[in-house]
Amino acid sequence: MFFARTPEKTDMQDTTLRTPQLAAWLAGTDIGLLELRTPEGTLRLGRQGDEIVELPDEEAEPELLNIHAPSLGVFLQSHPMATTSLVRIGQRVEAGQIVGLLKIGPLLLPVTAPQAGIVDNIHADDATAVGYGAPLFDLHPL
The missing domain is CATH 2.40.50.100 (RNA polymerase II/Efflux pump adaptor protein, barrel-sandwich hybrid domain)
Structure with a gap:
């Protein structure tokens, strides 16, 4: 049996604490960008060369x-x-x-x-x- 978990204010903090683990998982894939959004904020991880780094949040839409x-x-x-x-x-x-x-x-x-x-x-x-x-x-x- 599965239970749905409602988001809490600690979700973004939990995500930030798990950033190294997320970066390690991302490194083992061919994914170029991982973006997690919660009501409290956004976490963006991306590739720069061979490394996985935290990227700044891009609020602006890309130009057409x-x-x-x-x-x-x-x-x-x-x-x-x-x-x-x-x-x-x-x-x-x-x-x-x-x-x-x-x-x-x-x-x-x-x-x-x-x-x-x-x-x-x-x-x-x-x-x-x-x-x-x-x-x-x-x-x-x-």
């Missing part, structure tokens, strides 16, 4: 990365032969993944994610003419 049109053309959210969009808001994408297309005459030019992230916003409507450098997507970097 804008993905711009690499050329002028007609922005397409899906391939003309497909019925589903290449990406949706909230979707995780990998570096180099095609997130949209630019139609330039008969040519389809891929628009790719420069790094891994979460799609936060799509600025251009489907089948809209866009100019070089027009903002197409916002990406939360991972």
Whole structure:
């Protein structure tokens, strides 16, 4: 039989006291960052080289990365032969993944994610003419 334990004010203190043990466990994995949040605070452990260190709490959200049109053309959210969009808001994408297309005459030019992230916003409507450098997507970097 298992019993749920309600969080107490000592939870963050207990976590802080166990930091060396948590760091040792983290060192035995391929995890790059461990973040524990409680109402009393946050503990962040991460890799710096071969060592596991306590990292400062990052309260600020990371800046959004804008993905711009690499050329002028007609922005397409899906391939003309497909019925589903290449990406949706909230979707995780990998570096180099095609997130949209630019139609330039008969040519389809891929628009790719420069790094891994979460799609936060799509600025251009489907089948809209866009100019070089027009903002197409916002990406939360991972």
